[in-house]
Amino acid sequence: MDLTYSPEDRAFREKTRRWLGVNVPKDDPKTLGERKAWHRRLYEAGYVGMLWPKAYGGWEATPMQQAIVQDEMARAGAPPAINGLGIGFIGPTIIVHGTDWQKQRYLKTMLTAEEIWCQLYSEPNAGSDLASLTTRADDHGDHFRVNGQKIWTSSGPIADWGILLARTDSKAPKHKGISCFLLNMRQPGVEVRPLKQITGSSLFSEVFMTDARAETRDLVGSLNQGWAIAQTTLGYERGANSLGRVTRYAIAFSQLVRASKELRRGGRPLLEDPVVRAKLGKIYAELEVQRYAALRVLSSLQKGESPGPASSITKLSYTEFEKRYFELALEILGPWGQLIAARDEFEEVDTSSGEPGTWATAFLWSRAGTIYSGSSEIQKNIIGERVLGLPKEVRADRLKA
């Protein structure tokens, strides 16, 4: 056991910090063009696609270096790269399951964010039970015709391409009749409607497909193998945000402390109130434990170990922590915590979504983490069945199948 960073990792951190010091733009990029240009600079500096194979334009860096970059970016308040879903998940899926043609056509432009990608998985009636999806893709020889509706699509309005799960065999058991496609979003049969969330902004969309066209050459893997492809756990971004996330929590904590010094109750700063102190101490202990746990995961990734279903513990842990964190912050801040337009420095925080906002925005966003990418309930099922080896539940759809 040795939790010191290696000399190489320390040097890499220094180098990254220097690069960010020189290159982080003074004003956050606003237009898509500006965001793409910043992404491109990060990519060329070696800070995007870090774990991708060099053959596909990646950098073959280590998980620790990738985590250090995210950590330093959080520290520097650097604007994030874009196309995260593509680079973290869709690209690796193509690398593992795609054809040579697909790799040549899609991977490089994905890394450089010349083309933006989105994910077309969830449907209004297929959330946790994703395999019950009903979007259809019918075989028309050289292409499939796609009809249906997707929801919770991030980057929908700016996406050029989407990875799609659609039903290609309606007679097969539900997990066995699904195929995976790469779908051109820029076609008349695809309509994207932004979905306004409880935060007031629209980071997600609904996507309606009416006789949309998916080319046969864009089928990923074999026909009706889509479910297995969607289930593949791909390690390219795992642990990437672990340190950066905790650094963002820590920055927010110091703002919370500053707020507790400035805001007063009963003739003294909140920070002198023992109840407030107890809450701060509790949340800081949890925050630090998130950091220790992140180091533990990184050290294991660094050795090439795959956490497998245990990564559900990580996801469950930090998303549930985030809810407690912002609940407690809002308890301490009272109505100040519910401002949606910041008037003072301590009121603006980095939310988990990357969307800048106030404590109120962060509080609202913290509700999303335990729902997306497999809700806490789904994670607990995975932990129970696949880590602890508890018996599977008797499920109505399994009885039918």
Add this chain to the structure above:
Amino acid sequence: MDFAFSPDQQLLKNSARAFLDEHVTPAAVRLLWDDPRGESETLWKEMAQLGWLGLSLPEAYGGSALGMVESAILLEEMGRAACPGPYFPTVLAARAIEEAGSDAQKKRWLSAIATGDARATIAFLDADLDWRPDAIQTRAETTAGGWALSGRKQFVPWAHVASVLLVPAKTPDGLTLFLVDPGAAGLTLEPAQMMDPATRLASVTLEGTPVTGAAVLGKPDQAGPLLGGLLSRGAVGAAAEMLGAARRCLDMAVGYAKVREQFGQPIGSFQAIRHKCAEMLLEVENSHAAVYYAAWALDAKAEDHDLAASVAKAYVGDAARKVCGEAIQVHGGIGFTWEYDLHLYVKRAKALEAMYGDADYHRELIVRRVAA
């Protein structure tokens, strides 16, 4: 960066597990519950032979000079076995003697501790239920032959079997630590009966108890920082033991959920039970990270070592309470019986939650460090 145990550390863990599984069975623990001393001389000598008592002592005194990570590994396994005895109080007191003691004091005590011939304990808690060294009210007044101690110490671990008590007291120079013979005049021990029958605590009343000048451990007025450091170690050690007890409770709950059937199926197939078990595992894994980060930080003298110790104690105390409590719930009625072994571990964790600073105390320390 390597969070995993080294091969030697893993070996220590495996051999501790094997030894405790064989010698400290639940039945053996229950036998000691009814024993007036509450510990086994045979077990103590075996631990000495295994090198556990001298684990972190210098080699000159028969020790292995290993660190807090190794201590935490052993303590986690002891917690997992709910192993009774003055192991941790003794090694913590040994640490104090090693850190602050004169050559004569070290010679007198450290080898004897390593060989299992002496037991020791620290009387942290004074009349006030306050773990801060500066809350100590016990006084030492100078006499012709040295000092006379007066005051009341509470909840002193294993004082009734200790060969020496480490007693902090206020002197005109400041807070000072004394080595006190439990048989000294004016010293009364009053054992307390605790919820965990394997946790033996006593109050120690000092009424002008005489000690010689040679009984001062370290410099007069230096006991505050020394006790602060020992409390950090105590916090991490207690957290490690709680982690072991909590993991045992989780293992028992999961094992039970796999075989106990209701409504025609194992109860572990119900989400109500499975989700509890998943949450328990989450708490146990986070506790593992907290304990071993803090242990490593102490060994590495990392800048945040005291902070990490407080984080571990505050976090693991809460986590162990949740895990042990939910283990009873998963078991249902059987978990509430004296006959079933679950309460051995539940009670061990609960006992440690209150020791070496409870979660409230350590949360306040955390805030002092990070919100100054």
